[in-house]
Amino acid sequence: MLQDPQTIRHYQTITDGMVNLWCRRYSFEEIRLYLDGYIACLRNSNFIEQYQIHKLEEQALSFLRDPSNFERSFPQTQMETDTDYY
Secondary structure: OOOOHHHHHHHHHHHHHHHHHHHOOOOHHHHHHHHHHHHHHHHHHOOOOHHHHHHHHHHHHHHHHOHHHOOOOOOOOOOOOOOOOO
8 A cells, every 4th residue: 555645646647647548549558568667767766765666566557457447438428319300
């Protein structure tokens, strides 16, 4: 469980980005590349501690592996029925 405020903010940014990419019809492989790149940037920047980055990566991978996080991401469109006939 993440408890550091900075780590939680990064987790929210990552998961929002993954859902956004999924809505834009990117594949899971491309979303995984996004996650890998984000984590690599965090590791190189030394912005947060390494053990927190490791926990963040585990949580983000868990989010990515759970299909329920992506099942309602596409907007549902319905056709309007026109009941007013001339």
